[in-house]
Amino acid sequence: MKAIAERLKAQAYGLGFDLAGITTLGPMETAGVFDEWVARGYSGEMSYLPRGAEKRHDTRRPYEGATSALVVAMSYGGREPSGPVARYARGDDYHDVMVDRLNALHRWLESEVGAPIRGKSYVDTGPILERDLARRAGLGWFGKNTNLLNPTLGSFFFLGGLFVELELQPDAPFEAERCGSCTRCIEACPTNAIVAPRRLDATKCISYLTIELKGAIPEELRAKIGELLYGCDICQEVCPWNGKFARALPEGSPFAPRETLGRKDARQLARELLEMSQEEFSGAFKGSPMKRAKLRGLKRNAAVVLGNIGLPDDAPALVAVLSDAEPLARSHAAWALGRLRAPSTVAPLRARLDVEEDAAVRADVEAALDALDAR
Numbered sequence: 001m002k003a004i005a006e007r008l009k010a011q012a013y014g015l016g017f018d019l020a021g022i023t024t025l026g027p028m029e030t031a032g033v034f035d036e037w038v039a040r041g042y043s044g045e046m047s048y049l050p051r052g053a054e055k056r057h058d059t060r061r062p063y064e065g066a067t068s069a070l071v072v073a074m075s076y077g078g079r080e081p082s083g084p085v086a087r088y089a090r091g092d093d094y095h096d097v098m099v100d101r102l103n104a105l106h107r108w109l110e111s112e113v114g115a116p117i118r119g120k121s122y123v124d125t126g127p128i129l130e131r132d133l134a135r136r137a138g139l140g141w142f143g144k145n146t147n148l149l150n151p152t153l154g155s156f157f158f159l160g161g162l163f164v165e166l167e168l169q170p171d172a173p174f175e176a177e178r179c180g181s182c183t184r185c186i187e188a189c190p191t192n193a194i195v196a197p198r199r200l201d202a203t204k205c206i207s208y209l210t211i212e213l214k215g216a217i218p219e220e221l222r223a224k225i226g227e228l229l230y231g232c233d234i235c236q237e238v239c240p241w242n243g244k245f246a247r248a249l250p251e252g253s254p255f256a257p258r259e260t261l262g263r264k265d266a267r268q269l270a271r272e273l274l275e276m277s278q279e280e281f282s283g284a285f286k287g288s289p290m291k292r293a294k295l296r297g298l299k300r301n302a303a304v305v306l307g308n309i310g311l312p313d314d315a316p317a318l319v320a321v322l323s324d325a326e327p328l329a330r331s332h333a334a335w336a337l338g339r340l341r342a343p344s345t346v347a348p349l350r351a352r353l354d355v356e357e358d359a360a361v362r363a364d365v366e367a368a369l370d371a372l373d374a375r
Contacts, residue, residue, distance in 0.1 A: 002169040011108050012072050015101045018153055019073035021137030021171040025066055030132045031057040044203040046212055052127030062127055063120045066163035071137035074098055076255040078156030078246025084266035086231025089289045091255035098123040098160040105162055119164035130159045138171040144197040145185035145235035154242035185235035190224040206232035210301045211293050222304045227266035229301050230290055260284040270302035271317045299329040307336030315342040322348055327358040338368030346372055
């Protein structure tokens, strides 16, 4: 099936994917490393990772009967300016964009073969060690920041796969490791989340803290988040491979920043998020990957950002959040007010303390008042 494999990859490029390779499904080489990573607690609250561990060990298990996978990568830019939202999340949800195109490839393959083919598209949605699968399909190597790196594209790309019950000619795995002695990603991480080359403690990673973590951000890490509202690109931005090969978004890309984000700076966007109602949030972020954090999580993040880079005129937006229905938002707003140290916030903080019943919120309000020397 060499000819059909080559035509399938060509069709993938024609649909807008930037890399395409084929591999045979089977046991994953990094399964043991993954198990150890989970055992060390590095996966944090991402309970779906250990829950699907057995299936992650062998790519034949997520979709019984599948024997081959077309693995693809799609660039989401990398030349755009840094900002409070990670580049991957500024536009439309990559899951939807890529699954639609992989499903189109599935239909094309069936038409070429002239018969139905059992298969399924996966884009960060199944119990699969995607990087391992992509390396086996020849798409790149594991960088020291744990991202997959490609010598012609860098790492600002999404991965996806089409699993099919069809024998396809596999590509050669990517065997080289081209990071050399470079450790820029490790040195640049604000929270020291890259604890060793190719080993990430997700519980310290800013992307985890601002997206996957559902509760309070540990106080010792809040200041290190800086102005990052959702996700983090730092370890990719400093990578020489991205400096050389990352691409600009093409005209009309679904990953271009949506109007809600535009070119707003961190303070402006943080204030807008703090003032959003649930209805406004649902409308503004429909079809956006940022919905994953939910409004409560984004308000938490916004409060932390204003606590880090805010000015006294940001205090009213934070004071308003002291009455938010979500304790998580109230707690982080109080912490931020303690950092701003605006005298005008003493009275509203005291008023909140008089009625607050949540212990965590009370602790943050009391700490803010102590910072203001106002109790």
